[in-house]
Amino acid sequence: MFWRDRVEIHPEDPTQIPEVAEELPLADRIAATAARAPKTPEELAQILEANQKIIERIVRRYRGRRFIVLDGGLVGLAA
Structure with a gap:
């Protein structure tokens, strides 16, 4: 946000x-x-309005490092 005497920066x-x-x-x-x-x-x-096959490919690529696949095929974040 801009003010006359300063600029405020907030993380987004x-x-x-x-x-x-x-x-x-x-x-x-x-x-x-x-x-x-x-x-x-x-x-x-x-x-995400994206192609499901591409999402599946990305999840496979990063499986165990960035994503995990839970029961029922749910995609979650790896710890």
Whole structure:
């Protein structure tokens, strides 16, 4: 925020700003969504307006390092 005598800077989560979030890598958008609650690849595809097969490929690529797959195929964040 700009004032006459100062500028205030506040931290923001880029995944919460739609104009910025859509420019983030899909893996980051998946992580931000899965951090709120585990989701199936189908749910992630709908929420993120992305191709489900690409989401599944990204989850496989980062499985065990960034993502985990829970019972029922839910995608969550790895610890």
